[in-house]
Amino acid sequence: MENRIKLLVVCFCVIITLFEATGKGVAPDVKDKLQPCNSSRECGYRRCCVIENLKGRKKRSISFAGVCRPYGQIDSVCVVENQYANANVFRGWCPCKTPLTCIGSGITEVPYGEKGTCG
Numbered sequence: 001m002e003n004r005i006k007l008l009v010v011c012f013c014v015i016i017t018l019f020e021a022t023g024k025g026v027a028p029d030v031k032d033k034l035q036p037c038n039s040s041r042e043c044g045y046r047r048c049c050v051i052e053n054l055k056g057r058k059k060r061s062i063s064f065a066g067v068c069r070p071y072g073q074i075d076s077v078c079v080v081e082n083q084y085a086n087a088n089v090f091r092g093w094c095p096c097k098t099p100l101t102c103i104g105s106g107i108t109e110v111p112y113g114e115k116g117t118c119g
Contacts, residue, residue, distance in 0.1 A: 036064035039088040043068035048094040065089045071097040072118035078102035081113040 035042075037049035051066035071094045072078045082095045083102040091111070096102050096118035104116040 035068040036066070037068050037089075038065045040090070041088070046071050046097065049089045050094055051089050051091060069094050071095060072100065072102070073097060074100060074118055076118045078116050078118050079112045079114065080104045080116050 037043050040048040043049055047068045047070050049066045050069045066089050073096075076093070076096065078093050078096050079091060080102045082090045082093065085095070091113070092109075093112075100118040102116045103119045104114045106114070108114050
């Protein structure tokens with residue numbers, strides 16, 4: 001009887017370890033979920049409101065302008081026109097975090113404008 005209990009405990013521990021290793025035993029992080037927004041003021045510190053879906057068909061019921069994203073870090077994708085814009089909602093990507101600036105690549109992506117990288 002005692003051996004069966006030990007075996008049951010070992011099996012239970014292995015199952016818990018497997019769930020944790022695959023991530024199924026952990027609740028999803030709240031930060032991983034996209035926070036909808038109508039203005040960058042709603043996004044909090046070091047985040048801005050970005051409208052990503054400018055191309056193609058629009059969804060029928062859109063109650064928010066965009067989603068909150070972090071400001072660009074070094075080597076992040078950016079749009080040159082967003083860098084000094086005083087906008088509530090940005091197109092495609094957030095501006096680069098200060099003191100970084102968006103260095104243009106010369107490639108224009110319609111409808112966003114000239115893309116670049118934060119540096």
